[in-house]
Amino acid sequence: xxxxxxLINLIKRKALIFAIIxxxxxxxxxxxxxxxxxxxxTSRLLISQSLSGADPYxxxxxxQYLTNLFSQVIHSSSFFDLAxxxxxxxxxxYFGYNYKKQIKTWNKTIEARSIGDTGIIEILIYxxxxxxxxxxxxxxxxxxxxxxxxxxxxxxxxxxxxxxxPLVTSYPxxxxxxxxxxxxxxxxxxxxxxxxxxxxxxxxxxxKFQQNKSTKQEKQAISQEEKxxxxxxxxxxxxxxxxxxxxxxxxxxxxxxxIW
Numbered sequence: 001x002x003x004x005x006x007l008i009n010l011i012k013r014k015a016l017i018f019a020i021i022x023x024x025x026x027x028x029x030x031x032x033x034x035x036x037x038x039x040x041x042t043s044r045l046l047i048s049q050s051l052s053g054a055d056p057y058x059x060x061x062x063x064q065y066l067t068n069l070f071s072q073v074i075h076s077s078s079f080f081d082l083a084x085x086x087x088x089x090x091x092x093x094y095f096g097y098n099y100k101k102q103i104k105t106w107n108k109t110i111e112a113r114s115i116g117d118t119g120i121i122e123i124l125i126y127x128x129x130x131x132x133x134x135x136x137x138x139x140x141x142x143x144x145x146x147x148x149x150x151x152x153x154x155x156x157x158x159x160x161x162x163x164x165x166p167l168v169t170s171y172p173x174x175x176x177x178x179x180x181x182x183x184x185x186x187x188x189x190x191x192x193x194x195x196x197x198x199x200x201x202x203x204x205x206x207x208k209f210q211q212n213k214s215t216k217q218e219k220q221a222i223s224q225e226e227k228x229x230x231x232x233x234x235x236x237x238x239x240x241x242x243x244x245x246x247x248x249x250x251x252x253x254x255x256x257x258x259i260w
Contacts, residue, residue: 024188037172063119137166
């Protein structure tokens with residue numbers, strides 16, 4: 001299908017396109033709000049080492065290694081056990097009583113990322129309850145500060161300190177309503193375009209339209225012929241007889257005048 005034809009079909013079927021987009025938005029809204037809305041708690045920690053005689057580049061690379069290491073470690077089951085037993089008021093029933101479900105929920109609850117090669121690690125906690133999210137964030141920070149030696153061999157040479165205390169968002173961030181809405185509109189528009197492309201409107205022309213079109217074409221052809229071959233006005237039979245009788249009368253009149 002040509003682009004021009006596709007655009008014409010899209011304009012003609014704009015009601016269908018609108019219906020598809022609205023339906024996609026409705027489905028995405030249901031999927032979004034079936035899930036529990038989760039708030040976010042963010043805290044940042046600085047990892048530093050006292051490496052005597054090491055150049056700044058080596059220290060920077062070592063700090064980057066540790067931030068990447070702890071970003072992976074916090075998803076482990078051992079870290080979950082340590083955080084759950086720190087003494088903070090964490091509702092353990094939220095994670096369930098099945099070990100597999102606990103780890104699965106824990107990985108959805110916590111997220112960590114290292115910020116470049118600065119040695120800073122950012123911890124994010126997602127939870128439907130802001131108080132519980134804050135308690136989990138405090139527990140995670142305490143394990144990283146006091147028990148990080150369980151996961152690295154630097155011992156006391158590694159120091160972790162909080163540079164940003166846990167900060168709670170004022171509105172839910174998961175699922176992301178703005179991104180989901182934009183995605184639903186784009187998806188609905190794409191489905192509508194594909195539908196119109198593969199199932200275009202089949203237009204059938206009536207016999208009357210075909211006859212009018214044929215008559216129009218014939219008239220155009222005749223006008224073109226008249227342009228190049230103009231018609232010759234030949235006298236009719238009656239016109240010839242009239243001319244002959246007129247001439248005869250003229251001749252007879254002239255002879256009588258000569259005789260008289």
